Amino acid sequence: MSHSSHKLRLNPIACEAHGMCAELFPERISLDEWGYPVIAGEPISPSLLSHARRAAQACPTFALLVEKDKAPA
Amino acid sequence: MSRHHATVAEAAPRAGAPDGRSLPRLLAEVPSREPMSLDHHLAVHGELPHEHRHGRRHESALIERVERAGLRGRGGAGFPTAVKLRAVAHGRRPIVVINAAEGEPASLKDRTLSELLPHLMLDGGELAAQAVGAEEVIVCVCESAIAGVESVSAAIEERSGESSVRMQLSTVPTGYVAGQESALVNHLNGGPALPTFTPPMPFEQGVRRRPTLINNAETLAQLALIARYGSTWFRELGTPSQPGSALVTLSGPVAYPGVYEIEHGASLASLIDAAGGTTAAARAALLGGYAGAWIDGSLLGGLSLSDEHLATHGASLGAGVVLLLSQDACPVAETASVARWLADQSARQCGPCLNGLDALAATVEEIAGGTVEGNASKRIERLAALVRRRGACGHPDGTVRLILSAVETFAAEFADHARHGPCEACDRAPELPLPARSTRNARRREPVAF
Ligand SMILES: Cc1cc2nc3c(=O)[nH]c(=O)nc-3n(C[C@H](O)[C@H](O)[C@H](O)COP(=O)(O)O)c2cc1C
Ligand code: SF4
Ligand code: SF4
Numbered sequence: 042m043s044h045s046s047h048k049l050r051l052n053p054i055a056c057e058a059h060g061m062c063a064e065l066f067p068e069r070i071s072l073d074e075w076g077y078p079v080i081a082g083e084p085i086s087p088s089l090l091s092h093a094r095r096a097a098q099a100c101p102t103f104a105l106l107v108e109k110d111k112a113p114a
Numbered sequence: 115m116s117r118h119h120a121t122v123a124e125a126a127p128r129a130g131a132p133d134g135r136s137l138p139r140l141l142a143e144v145p146s147r148e149p150m151s152l153d154h155h156l157a158v159h160g161e162l163p164h165e166h167r168h169g170r171r172h173e174s175a176l177i178e179r180v181e182r183a184g185l186r187g188r189g190g191a192g193f194p195t196a197v198k199l200r201a202v203a204h205g206r207r208p209i210v211v212i213n214a215a216e217g218e219p220a221s222l223k224d225r226t227l228s229e230l231l232p233h234l235m236l237d238g239g240e241l242a243a244q245a246v247g248a249e250e251v252i253v254c255v256c257e258s259a260i261a262g263v264e265s266v267s268a269a270i271e272e273r274s275g276e277s278s279v280r281m282q283l284s285t286v287p288t289g290y291v292a293g294q295e296s297a298l299v300n301h302l303n304g305g306p307a308l309p310t311f312t313p314p315m316p317f318e319q320g321v322r323r324r325p326t327l328i329n330n331a332e333t334l335a336q337l338a339l340i341a342r343y344g345s346t347w348f349r350e351l352g353t354p355s356q357p358g359s360a361l362v363t364l365s366g367p368v369a370y371p372g373v374y375e376i377e378h379g380a381s382l383a384s385l386i387d388a389a390g391g392t393t394a395a396a397r398a399a400l401l402g403g404y405a406g407a408w409i410d411g412s413l414l415g416g417l418s419l420s421d422e423h424l425a426t427h428g429a430s431l432g433a434g435v436v437l438l439l440s441q442d443a444c445p446v447a448e449t450a451s452v453a454r455w456l457a458d459q460s461a462r463q464c465g466p467c468l469n470g471l472d473a474l475a476a477t478v479e480e481i482a483g484g485t486v487e488g489n490a491s492k493r494i495e496r497l498a499a500l501v502r503r504r505g506a507c508g509h510p511d512g513t514v515r516l517i518l519s520a521v522e523t524f525a526a527e528f529a530d531h532a533r534h535g536p537c538e539a540c541d542r543a544p545e546l547p548l549p550a551r552s553t554r555n556a557r558r559r560e561p562v563a564f
Contacts, residue, residue, distance in 0.1 A: 052311045053464035054506045073500055077465035 046084035046110045049093060053077075055104035062105050066096035084110050130160065131343040134350030138375045139359050140335050144230055149265040152272045155233040162237055163341050164244070164278075174245035176341055177203065183345035184357045185337060188223075189213055189293075189330030190405065190433040191508075192421065195337065198327060201317045203246040205325025210243045210279075211302070211316075212236075212253040214262065214331035215286045215293030218403045219455075219547050220435045223361035224331040226373045228255050228262030231335070232269035236281065238334025241341045243279045246327055250280045254298050257285040258549075288549070290404075290459035294507050295328045297461075308461040309507035330433070332361050352378035353420045360431065362419070365547065366438030367394035378431075379420040385436065394440040398523055400546075402432025404452055405512025407519040411441075428519065437546065444539035445524040446531045448546050449517065450475070450482040455548050456513040467510040470501035474517055481528055484535025491528070494521055 049069060058076035068089055069081045085093050085107075097105040132142070143158050144150070150158070181196035202208045212235055216224035227235050239251040253270070255262050263285055270281045284302060286292050292307040299320045301307035320326025329337075336358060340348050349357040356378040362385065365371040369390025376385055382399065386392060397411045407429040409417065417423070421430045439445060457471035474497050480486035486493075498514045505511070521528055531537065 052506070053466065053504060054309075054311050056465060058465055073466065075465055075469040077469075077504075079500075079504075 046086065047090055047093065047107055048082075048084050048110045049080050049097075050106045050108050051078060051080055052104045052106065055102045056100075057102050057104070059101055061099045061101070062096040065099050066092045068092065070096065078105075131347050134343070134347040137351070137359060137377060139339055139351075140227075140231065140234060140332070140361060141373075141375045144226075146230075149230055149232055149269065152233055152269070155231070159234070159237075159339070160342055162240065162338075173200070173203065176241060176245040176337075179345050180245075180337060180340055183340045183348040184355075185333065185340060185348070186356070187330055188332035188336070188360065188433060190218075190403070192430070192432075195329065195333055198317060198329070199242065199246055202248075202325045202327040205318070208246050208248040208325040208327060209321045210239050210246065210248045210251045211298060211321065211326055211328045212239045212251065212331055212334055213293060213295070213298060213328055214253060214255045214259075214266070215298065216256060216259070216331075216433075217288075217290040217293040218405075218433055218435065219290075219549050220363060220365060220400070220403050220437050221433050222363045223373050223434055225256075225259050225262050226361070227331045227335055228259060229265050232266045233273070234335040234338055235331040236266075236269055236273065237338035237341075238329075238331075238336070239281070240277060240279050241338060242327060242329065242334060248279065248327070250282070252302060252321065253281065253283050254286045254293075254302075255283065256288055256292070258288045290456070291461050291507060291509050294509070296507065298328060299326060308463060309509075311506050332434075353422060355422050356420050360419075360434050362431070362434040362436050364389050364436045364438075366399075366545065367392050367396065367440040368438065369393055376419060379418055379423070382414055382417040382419060382436070385419065386438075392438065394442060396438040397441045397443065397445065398439050400435065400437040400439065400516075401429040403435035403437075404456060404516055405508070406430070406432050406435060407515060408445075408523040410523050439545060442539060443542065443545045444482075444527070444537055445520060446478075446482045446527050447536070447540045448544055449520040449524070450478045451544050451548065452546050453478045453513070453517055456509075456516070460509065461507075464505045464510075466501050466504035470497055470504075471510060471513055473497050474501070474513070478517060481532045482536065482540065484531055484533070486532050490532050491521060494518070 062078055063070040063072045070078045073079050093107050097107050177199045185195040186192040214224045214228045243251050253266050255266055267283050287307045294309050295316050296310045296312050297307045299316050300310050302321045316326040316328050352358045359375050363373050398408050400408050409427045424430050453475040457475040460467045460471050462468045477493055481490050501510045502514050
């Protein structure tokens, strides 16, 4: 039985490099030299999902999306 | 005059179809100045076949025919056209957009179609609309292509009484990214001609939130011939994996630069021959345009213009650009000026594109000027990795491809400039066409068929 996993998707047009997301979810998000988030590609395990959601909710421009991964976990 | 509508028959070449092995196809009887009139167009290619779609549940026969023909998009990415048609045909009240924006400075093929053969691409738009169940076709032409805008507008008027769909022209602001599909949708929805965050993709939700089929002008011109003459006819030229003919824009040191129609898989040598031969030795060729890749001069003799063969050199035909760089030009200075132009074309919406392309262009400029510090190629690689796949559109990736390919192909010249600064050729006027300097002084390039 496979349970669905999640991944982060960034809207690079909306992102204004506030950097909150990287602070709240360092397990998957780092910042590049200009302050824009670099998102690691690995799926987010259920144990990290709440961190991911918190980061997305903290983004002032709603640029960070937590989405269901289409591929089974 | 009246155009009666014949029914699309089976895949066998229609009676009266031109010899499938002969060229030109699209450029048959292309006029040199005035656009081909509707009468002349119908005399050359025959009546427009009518696409019966038996209700929403039945797929149009044309989609299957396009699939069998193996037609791929000519706007650069080579996406299978039938897949797109099918996706849009499933949606409600779709819209068809003909993309003749042609933001690529080294390409003139869509301009040529708009200016001289407008009915061919309008046929394609009309047929595609019938196939997907659309009632509306919007033709997007770059506002700077004045002759193209006039010709398309007159052609729409000319066929208005007979068209099965509503056709309308939209002029698109000049710019490299304006022709990207989400930018066109944005523009047609009343916004700026800048890319948007996708998905939803235009085929899901595009103009007025409706499913929108966006195809390059040449793609639809080819579709208009497939609808008339069939997939078997189409495949009589080209290679099994890349059937048919293609429009290519050849520029650089050849006697007659311009737009040519070739068979996929034709040798570069035969294209250059058709253009009257070279006027100077070629140091390298740029394939695919400013999102494309360089191929070293030593390899050009055996080069075949099919994506299968070009892929072995890390290149592809893209939107059909073949640009020769002469031995006299400085590839580092040329790369620096194109890289700067491409960085300036960033829509400045995405941080990595805005900052990364600027940093990349600055690095190439420093190399060209001999002022670069540290390991420049490491820096370029690091910046390339920071930029790639991080924009909302493909622009940063295309720019990175071009710069990395130049650094690899012209490694010795880059190393020499980094160490010793500008070379003698650096002072020559740049060869690679860029709009700022090419629109006014460019020789008028007549399309030539071969
Ligand atoms: C930066 C950028 C610029 C583009 N400009 C054009 C253009 O000017 N004309 C065009 O036909 N396609 C252009 N494209 C490709 C379109 O987004 C789209 O893929 C194409 O029009 C689809 O048509 P096709 O499937 O018939 O090739 C561009 C893509 C990118 C990433
Ligand atoms: S919090 Fe939002 S705006 Fe700030 S860097 Fe992260 S995604 Fe971008
Ligand atoms: S990637 Fe660059 S060109 Fe594309 S939308 Fe973003 S800023 Fe504009």
